[in-house]
Amino acid sequence: MRADDLLPRPLADYLAAPLTAQFPGRRAGQARFDGPAGTLVHAAVADAVAGYLAGPMVSNDGGAYPAGRHSDALADWARAAVRRLLGAPGGHVVFGPNMTTLTALFVRAAGEHVRPGDEIVCTELDHEANVAPWRAMARRRGATVRTARLVEGTLPADAVAEVLTGRTRWVAVSAASNALGSAPDVAAICAAAHRVGARVYVDAVQAVPHRPVDAAAWGADAVVASAYKFYGPHAGVLWIGDEAAEPLRLAEQPAPAGDDLPGRLELGTLAFEQLLGTAVAAEVLLGWDRAAVAEREAALAGELAQVLETAPGVRRVSPAGGDRVPVEVFYLPGVPAAEAAEAFAARGVSLTHGRFYAPGPMAAAAPGLPAALRAGVAGYTTGEDVAAFAGALKEVAADAG
Ligand SMILES: Cc1ncc(COP(=O)(O)O)c(C=O)c1O
Numbered sequence: 001m002r003a004d005d006l007l008p009r010p011l012a013d014y015l016a017a018p019l020t021a022q023f024p025g026r027r028a029g030q031a032r033f034d035g036p037a038g039t040l041v042h043a044a045v046a047d048a049v050a051g052y053l054a055g056p057m058v059s060n061d062g063g064a065y066p067a068g069r070h071s072d073a074l075a076d077w078a079r080a081a082v083r084r085l086l087g088a089p090g091g092h093v094v095f096g097p098n099m100t101t102l103t104a105l106f107v108r109a110a111g112e113h114v115r116p117g118d119e120i121v122c123t124e125l126d127h128e129a130n131v132a133p134w135r136a137m138a139r140r141r142g143a144t145v146r147t148a149r150l151v152e153g154t155l156p157a158d159a160v161a162e163v164l165t166g167r168t169r170w171v172a173v174s175a176a177s178n179a180l181g182s183a184p185d186v187a188a189i190c191a192a193a194h195r196v197g198a199r200v201y202v203d204a205v206q207a208v209p210h211r212p213v214d215a216a217a218w219g220a221d222a223v224v225a226s227a228y229k230f231y232g233p234h235a236g237v238l239w240i241g242d243e244a245a246e247p248l249r250l251a252e253q254p255a256p257a258g259d260d261l262p263g264r265l266e267l268g269t270l271a272f273e274q275l276l277g278t279a280v281a282a283e284v285l286l287g288w289d290r291a292a293v294a295e296r297e298a299a300l301a302g303e304l305a306q307v308l309e310t311a312p313g314v315r316r317v318s319p320a321g322g323d324r325v326p327v328e329v330f331y332l333p334g335v336p337a338a339e340a341a342e343a344f345a346a347r348g349v350s351l352t353h354g355r356f357y358a359p360g361p362m363a364a365a366a367p368g369l370p371a372a373l374r375a376g377v378a379g380y381t382t383g384e385d386v387a388a389f390a391g392a393l394k395e396v397a398a399d400a401g
Helices: 011-016 043-054 066-086 099-111 132-141 157-161 186-195 242-250 261-265 272-287 290-310 337-346 359-365 383-400
Strands: 092-096 119-123 144-148 168-174 199-203 222-226 236-240 327-331 352-354 372-376
Touching: 011 043, 011 272, 043 272, 066 092, 066 222, 066 236, 066 272, 092 099, 092 272, 099 132, 099 199, 099 222, 099 236, 099 242, 099 261, 119 132, 119 157, 132 144, 157 186, 168 186, 186 199, 236 242, 290 327, 290 383, 337 352, 337 372, 337 383
Parallel strands: 119 144, 119 168, 168 199, 199 222
Antiparallel strands: 092 236, 222 236, 327 372, 352 372
């Protein structure tokens, strides 16, 4: 199966259009900076999912009839597409509703092999979804959690290496923060973890939309991502390398979908339309000139940072240095974030507000401060969007003053 089999016209045609024209959800007068929470959907994804749902091939898998066989082929193809997207040959690809659910299931399975006295390393950079389940599992299993600390909003590999010991079983680390944008050196972290015999579970949710991910080059043992953050449908994907997967076979879990490993983490019938949409989104990213898209995003992120740095009274929380993905967190003094977000929305600018389920980064970067505002650049962001943001910021700040 190929993406072209599911589309009304070749994928190459979609990809030949200017980036902004590849997103049918874009609207004049609407500047969408909410990508870190969820992006617009690519036209090819929307067409493929709609065409599938309206067509004759909708079926459960395992059937000896054309639609049943199509579902089998679709699942195989979707797993292969995710492997290519994550640079992850071999291993197992698991589909689920989102990163949080997949991580909870994975940690439950991995926890079966964690013993009292073992150690888990979490980081101050990570989203709660990659911290809370590890903490809960460690409590249940009598293991200890050690936390790698941020240094000026970044997570140096040494900060992780410092908390590794011969008892570390798993390191749970983010490839890019949803609050600070900081992107640690995952390969160096994996190498340090492997030197003490630990495995590494990488949250690539915010990395995949902005940069090529190479699980093999990282040396990661498991990589998780969310398709709706990379222009796909609301779905999550998890790749687990063969060595890390092997012991999980022993975990006692209900396995109504079969007794191979994905069957244990994928419970019940697969969401075929989401697999399909995820695979098409993966093909889109693989088909883009990623370096050119990243360069364009970085230029726009630079403009956005400049707007924030020069706006009177605005406090920009994102660290000045280090490798980063294009997300900005900031405060407008004197205006609660929820109110400010509404004022931006009234001016056609979509921002997210809150603490972004990232208490570690937010406490480290903005200690004692309340909810913040967040603006992220996506592949479809334009200079006009940034100008709209700058104009809205001026007006909202003036109203507050
Ligand atoms: C870095 C990061 N990790 C994990 C998550 C959780 O993802 P999901 O909502 O797909 O469970 C998010 C969501 O915002 C995120 O940004």
